[in-house]
Amino acid sequence: MMRFFLVAFLVSVLVFPALCQAEKLLVIVSKDTGVRALSLPQLARIYSRKVLIGADGVPWAPLNLPANHPLRRAFSQAIFKRLPEDMENYWNIQYFKGILPPYVVASEKAMRQYVASTPGAVGYIRPCHLGSGVKVVATLTFSSDLELACQP
Secondary structure (H helix, E strand, C coil): CHHHHHHHHHHHHHHHHHHCEEEEEEEEEECCCCCCCCCHHHHHHHHCCCCCECCCCCECEEEECCCCCHHHHHHHHHHHCCCHHHHHHHHHHHHCCCCCCCEECCCHHHHHHHHHHCCCEEEEECHHHCCCCEEEEEEEEEEECCCCCCCC
16 A cells, blocks of 8 residues: 555656646847846836836836736736736725836737837747747746647
8 A cells, every 4th residue: 555655656746747847938028129138026126017117218118918818827926926816906006106007918929019119118928929029038937737829
């Protein structure tokens, strides 16, 4: 019986990590911006709208995917250690101070297009959506058991 539990434990340790693949999330800005890299604390300040203007004097325009999108949830966990719905009270308070939350776009394609054409815009996409007009300023890696097909 002890041997069974030992085998079951070893199988769970070896098999389950293989099921949870590491996903990459790329933080992007316009290729024309002077920003070379953004750290997690910098991203948290930009996305919480505590920093509104970049070092070059251009206003930050952070973008989000819809709150239920798996990448939005992973991004929120990475920079805030909270899910989007856990930020609702924060944004209610900020709203009454005149600070609006990041703009929400419908898809990664829309995010890439907006970032490419808007100075100060910052967003996040999967590597399969990377294209011209943007550059990567941070790469976040997270564990995911989600099968996120890369759709154009």
